[in-house]
Amino acid sequence: MNTERRRVGAVYAALLAMSVVALLFATGLVHDVLSARVAAAGAAVIAFVKAWMVAMDFMELRGTPLQRWAQGWFVVVAGICLALILR
Structure with a gap:
């Protein structure tokens, strides 16, 4: 419990x-x-990293079967957003 805290x-x-x-x-x-x-791309990357951390640690997806799906979703959506921002 102490390591989780x-x-x-x-x-x-x-x-x-x-x-x-x-x-x-x-x-x-x-x-x-x-x-x-x-600057917009940097802010988007920070936003997606924060969303990933919240999903994995506070929504408790880490270590579940949904972890890979959630990580894949974040990578795909982040890639699309960055492509649209930097085009």
């Missing part, structure tokens, strides 16, 4: 850190360094 705490801390980075992508701070397309 540590894992949940680590995932939660990572989600918070990625939220701060996504906030930087949403504000004008990153647009001085990156183009709008690259």
Whole structure:
């Protein structure tokens, strides 16, 4: 039980850190360094990684038969979104 609590705490801390980075992508701070397309693609990647982490750890899909289907879905949808953003 203790290792699971540590894992949940680590995932939660990572989600918070990625939220701060996504906030930087949403504000004008990153647009001085990156183009709008690259900033949008970076924000989309962060969003899909966060959604994947929530699905695997907080919706408890990790270790279930649905894990591979969910991971495949995230990869396909993320790839389509990135292709549309960067085209």
